[in-house]
Amino acid sequence: xxxxxxxxxxxxKAELHVHLEGTLEPGLKLKLARRNNLDLPxxxxxxxxxxxxxxxxxxxxxxxxxxxxxxxEEQDFHDLTTAYLEKAHAQNVVYxxxxxxxxxxxxxxxxxxxxxxGIRRAQVDAEDRLGIQTRLIMCFLRDMPxxxxxxxxxxxxxxxDWIIGVGLDSDEKGNPPVKFKQVFERARAEGYLLTMHCDVxxxxxxxxxxxxxxxxxxxxxxxxxxxxxxxxxxREIKDRKLALTVCPISNGYVTDSRKTAExxxxxxxxxxxxxxxxxxxxxxxxxxxxxxxxxxxxxxSKAQLIQLTINAFEGSWLSTTEKDAFLRRxxxxxx
Ligand code: HPA
Ligand code: ZN
Numbered sequence: 001x002x003x004x005x006x007x008x009x010x011x012x013k014a015e016l017h018v019h020l021e022g023t024l025e026p027g028l029k030l031k032l033a034r035r036n037n038l039d040l041p042x043x044x045x046x047x048x049x050x051x052x053x054x055x056x057x058x059x060x061x062x063x064x065x066x067x068x069x070x071x072x073e074e075q076d077f078h079d080l081t082t083a084y085l086e087k088a089h090a091q092n093v094v095y096x097x098x099x100x101x102x103x104x105x106x107x108x109x110x111x112x113x114x115x116x117x118g119i120r121r122a123q124v125d126a127e128d129r130l131g132i133q134t135r136l137i138m139c140f141l142r143d144m145p146x147x148x149x150x151x152x153x154x155x156x157x158x159x160x161d162w163i164i165g166v167g168l169d170s171d172e173k174g175n176p177p178v179k180f181k182q183v184f185e186r187a188r189a190e191g192y193l194l195t196m197h198c199d200v201x202x203x204x205x206x207x208x209x210x211x212x213x214x215x216x217x218x219x220x221x222x223x224x225x226x227x228x229x230x231x232x233x234x235r236e237i238k239d240r241k242l243a244l245t246v247c248p249i250s251n252g253y254v255t256d257s258r259k260t261a262e263x264x265x266x267x268x269x270x271x272x273x274x275x276x277x278x279x280x281x282x283x284x285x286x287x288x289x290x291x292x293x294x295x296x297x298x299x300x301s302k303a304q305l306i307q308l309t310i311n312a313f314e315g316s317w318l319s320t321t322e323k324d325a326f327l328r329r330x331x332x333x334x335x
Contacts, residue, residue: 001299008291008305012329014095014312015088015276015287017222017245019139019169020077020119021068021101022279023084032070032079040070052282057199057254058171064282068104077118078125085126085134087280091288095133095326097317099167102152103141112155120162135317137195139167140183142175149183157190164317165193167222172202177211184216193317195220195245198227201255206230213240220245220315225259228266238271243315247278248294249285260297267304274312306334 026045033040042048054060071077081098088096098119105115116136123134138156140149156163166187168180177184177196184194196218198209205226212218213236224244227233237244244266252258266273275294280286285293295305313326 002302004295004300004302004305005292007302008295009288010092010333011291011305011309012092012094012326012333013287013291013309014097014274014316014326015093016097016220016243016274016312016316017099017247017276017278018084018088018096019064019099019101019279020081020084021071021104022064022283023087023281024067024071024080025083025281028079028083029067029070032072032076036070036072036076038070054253054282057202058173060254060279060282061171064279065104067282069108071105072110074114074118074121077115078122081119081122082126084280085122085130085132087286089126089130089132091286093132093287094329095313095316095318097135097137097164099137099139099169101139101141101169102156103144103148106152106155107144112152116156116159116162120159133322135164136162137165137167138163138192139169140180141170142168142179142197143171146180146183149180150186153183153187153190160190160192163192165195165219167194168196169222172197172199172208174203176204176208178215181215188217193219195222197222198224199254200225200251200259202226206233209233209237213237218242219317223247223251225251225262225266227271228262234269234271238269241272241314243272243274243311245274245276245315247276247283247290248297249280249290250278250283253283258293258297260294263294263308264298264300264304267300267307272311272315273308274315275308306330 026048196212220243222245248258277286
């Protein structure tokens with residue numbers, strides 16, 4: 001098969017599923033620890049990576065939340081965001097919708113304002129300096145009470161113009177979408193778009209995906225690979241033109257497979273599937289590595305790679321005019 005790595009690297013891309021806190025690379029974590037006078041139990045980046053021992057969602061989340069302890073000041077959130085945006089820009093990401101987890105910080109005594117001001121300043125800087133466009137999606141932690149999510153939602157309203165939508169992440173077991181029905185109703189009423197993680201191979205995965213459609217009315221589904229187990233569910237997702245943000249390298253760490261054959265099946269079914277990096281500092285690989293792994297494993301054609309990229313722009317939360325401008329850029333590249 002033709003080597004398409006260079007074609008993938010050059011594609012102007014959109015990323016729709018990346019957790020900013022999951023882009024905290026070992027080097028930056030050590031640097032921020034030093035700057036904030038914190039002692040980490042690792043002397044080097046290699047030692048830190050060696051301690052990243054996870055094989056399912058809960059064991060990953062433990063490492064992910066521990067890592068955030070170095071994020072204290074507004075400048076830390078700025079530097080974290082800047083590092084991701086520089087990396088994404090280097091991989092020809094021209095547009096990114098990025099998650100952040102405010103409760104993972106407010107529960108440590110960090111003000112919501114500190115978090116969002118740091119991120120926002122980096123977004124504005126990066127757009128000026130690099131031309132990369134971004135939006136922010138605020139995630140609620142589903143293993144915390146719905147009341148905490150509601151308080152976080154209310155706290156965010158001062159910053160409504162800086163946040164395009166809300167999502168739901170963290171440990172899915174026993175925390176179904178319906179637990180947050182009222183929170184998401186309120187979020188919708190406040191003008192936010194809605195997405196939720198339906199992580200791969202969870203207990204009750206297809207039930208949870210149905211709930212996002214019937215009880216929540218999401219505008220997107222994060223992961224959602226298990227929809228393939230239910231033909232009616234696939235039909236409904238297709239009819240609603242919902243994007244599915246799949247993260248193959250991440251899937252390979254927290255399940256038994258990268259689910260790349262499933263990505264190809266979704267393309268064959270005409271679902272709006274996309275490929276993303278999730279937490280690239282922990283599941284090593286940014287968007288290009290994820291696309292390259294998918295292309296090689298599933299044997300995707302150039303046309304299928306283009307379709308994945310179209311899906312990401314079409315499935316984004318940009319206006320039609322903005323989407324069209326990016327799609328023209330993609331056309332020019334392909335030509
Ligand atoms: N799933 C659930 N929670 C998360 C993830 C994820 O992929 N990444 C960061 N928090
Ligand atoms: Zn995720």
